[in-house]
Amino acid sequence: MADVTIGVVVFPGSNCDHDTEYAAASFPGATTRMLWHNEHDLQGSDMIVLPGGFSYGDYLRAGSIARFSPIMREVIAFAAKGNPVLGICNGFQVLLESGLLEGALTRNREKKFLCRFMPVKVVNNKTLFTSQYKAGEVLNLPVAHGEGNYYASQETLDSLKEHDQVVFTYTDAAGNQTDAANLNGSVDSIAGITNRSKNVLGLMPHPERASEALLGSGDGRRMFQSAIEYLAGR
Template sequence: MCFMILNEYRPISPITIRPTAIKLILMKFGVVIFPGSNCDEDLIYVLEKIMGQEVVRLWHKDHDLQGAEFIVLPGGFSFGDYLRSGAIARFSPIMQEVIRFAANGGYVLGICNGFQILTEAGLLEGALLHNENRKFICRNIYMKPQTSNSLITAQIDPQRALKIPIAHGEGNYFADPEVLQSLKDNDQILFRYCDESGNITPESNPNGSLENIAGICNKERNVFGFMPHPERAADALVANEDGLAIFESILSMVKV
């Protein structure tokens, strides 16, 4: 779950698409909106206005993905986080379409509450527990890529520590020993929490996540989830553009 740090921001001057040396593909993103989602507009802003992509809004009751080529589940408090984060959203009609889409090789990304929903739906392994300190955490952290074998991380320097905000109460990633070993064996760990210099230490772990894990993917490498919010670190207006590295990696590596 997550709070908004900023409301949707609208620059006064005309917006231009971010210039980049990386060749980016143009594609159609579907952003799923649940009752209680509150990061959808930030995400749509970055995808449309900064990355120059087409975006469709998908309501939780929809049964049609509207031709989207990449589905994103944003952060928020879907259905008020009743029962536990993501537990009710997992049964929304749109999720049946998302599950079918993923089973057919479609790309799906869950950010924060979206990550929680993906674990509840069985699209990603493990679970997100209450933070170790039992408190809501809202601050910048650093995270470091752990594999280049994913479209999320392929174009990011493996030694680069990305400064990305987190805002959650249940971001403590947990998996049983067999699942953890499988994640390692199959190179499914996308990011680990680290310090500003890229050192992965207990002190740099903000929520108690197992082995500092901040994000993972499935074995098929088409479903991805992580707790930090790159959409909140993707504009010079917020004095942090580290999150753009993730979106640029996706758009340079994705196959549609």
């Protein structure tokens, strides 16, 4: 397998950066680079990950200040060239604030912080991030967020569905989409989406926290595997 370099952006308040580094670097040939938010150099990264946490303390709203970090100019340009960018939890929020993805994330329906494992269904397994999954497969992934309630206009939702951009949804363990299973209240139970080109993925669940059985689930590991194998074969 060819060598692959994965850049993990570190904002003030990131707290899943080293979890992400550990998960990504566990594959043969994969090297990680920690990229400080004030930098303009992606250090030769083949893929960028915006990790979870509370960038800038989530002041104003989650991701709104991190969007203006110098490194994000480079990430936006990197994504525009078709390179892979993965945003996890707070990283998803930053991607939305940056305009790399459509929609918004608001406070959870019950106005409470959610921290638990949830069933997450793979809707689209034909992206570079999901090729190791089966369509319709239900994963066991943890969430940890207070602003994970995904919202978009009906026009945007129609467009996301038309172009197969909805990648993950919240379901029950059997894969059924129900109101009870949608704990944060996201419209259409959406847990993760891509841009139209499918090279930018944002999701609220944490694959890096489910990267080996010791953590309670290894279901997130294949997300990194999918991207790394794609890059190695590119």
